[in-house]
Amino acid sequence: MKRSVDRHVLYEASVQGTDVDIALFEKIFRSGPKRAPLTLREDFCGTALLARDWVASDPRRLAWGVDLHRPTLNWARKHRLSTLSEADRERVHLLEENVLNVSTPAVDLIAALNFSYMIFRERATLLQYFRSVYSGLVDDGVFVLDLFGGPHAQKVMTEQKSIPAGRDIEDTPYPAFKYFWEQARFNAVDQSILCHIHFKGRDLVPQTRAFSYTWRLWSITELRDLLSEAGFSRIDSYFEGWSDAHGSSDGVLRKRTRYEGMDAWVAYLAAYR
Numbered sequence: 001m002k003r004s005v006d007r008h009v010l011y012e013a014s015v016q017g018t019d020v021d022i023a024l025f026e027k028i029f030r031s032g033p034k035r036a037p038l039t040l041r042e043d044f045c046g047t048a049l050l051a052r053d054w055v056a057s058d059p060r061r062l063a064w065g066v067d068l069h070r071p072t073l074n075w076a077r078k079h080r081l082s083t084l085s086e087a088d089r090e091r092v093h094l095l096e097e098n099v100l101n102v103s104t105p106a107v108d109l110i111a112a113l114n115f116s117y118m119i120f121r122e123r124a125t126l127l128q129y130f131r132s133v134y135s136g137l138v139d140d141g142v143f144v145l146d147l148f149g150g151p152h153a154q155k156v157m158t159e160q161k162s163i164p165a166g167r168d169i170e171d172t173p174y175p176a177f178k179y180f181w182e183q184a185r186f187n188a189v190d191q192s193i194l195c196h197i198h199f200k201g202r203d204l205v206p207q208t209r210a211f212s213y214t215w216r217l218w219s220i221t222e223l224r225d226l227l228s229e230a231g232f233s234r235i236d237s238y239f240e241g242w243s244d245a246h247g248s249s250d251g252v253l254r255k256r257t258r259y260e261g262m263d264a265w266v267a268y269l270a271a272y273r
Contacts, residue, residue: 003203005174007210008047008075010199013163014179015114018053024238024253025109025144028270031236031255033140039107041066041136043099044116048076048092049169055091056084064104065094079170100129106138112145118215121192123226126218130230134273143232143271145223152264153193153217158182177201191217223269232271239267 029037038061042051045065054063067073073094081089095102099112110133120126133143158180165176180198187193197211224235238253253268 002205003175004205005172005199006075006079007199007207008072008079009168009172009174010163010177010179010204010207011197011211012047012049012168013166013174014161014197014199016049018050020253021050021111021113022054022057024268025111025142027253028142028144028236028238029108032142032234032270032272033108035140037108037142038062039105039109039138040064041104041107041110043102043110043112043133044114044119045094046072046076046114047080048073048094049080050111050113051092051094052076052080052084052169055088059088062091062107063093064107065092066097066099066102066104067094068096068098070096083169100125100132102132102136104136106136106141108138108141110136110141110143112143115146115148115213115215117145118147118218119213121190121216123222127226127230130226130232130271134231137273139273141273143227143273144268145271146266146268147218147220147223148264148266149217149220150262150264153183154186154188156183156186175201175203177204186217193217220267220269227269227271232273234272236270236272237267238270239265 025037040054041064043066045051045067048065051063051065055061073096081092120129161179163177163179167173178200182196184196185194193215195213196209199207199210227235236255239256239259241252
């Protein structure tokens, strides 16, 4: 029989790699502030897996997760924070608030990953968000966000990835399945893009449009300009290298000032206060 699995479990298995994210954060801090980051604010946190794993990675660390969607925050408390010890849970604070005006203690690091900030499609709104982030950081704090681009980012297309069977952090099993990323519509006039995520598998109850997003596909130049306008003093760009032998990225994020000839790419920006 086909198994029904919560869409958040499938999303985490397909998309998230908090160990990679945390390693990158530490690498960025070695390059800039030259100290260990201890406090994190995860904007658009969803299931708060990053915030959860952040405090689990070091007993000195604190995290705030910010999201507007109460059901997902409740799911995070039940299925993610519950896997921590009581002492560790007290170091994670989930807030049902708007990232445009949320108030938390100033932190070392703010992260907006999985392209979540692209929900802000007007320049003035995105600038407001970046200014809010700037004010939420300590004096040598860093803001990290990711983005995607290249000619293929503007195409109507669907790509898929095979995910092996496994268990999530709560020990919930899931069968092998396929993750589908669909770019259903792109408008070159306003750079709006409609994307869907689907999950299908031989032993999985299929989920069509498990997640849908209407974003603006911001360019790296636009983002760098807005971050500078918001007050950030330095912006570094991190890209993965390319392996000709395997015909894919090598999985190693490096700081780069040039990146040419790629039809599709994912990058991280590190903006220093």
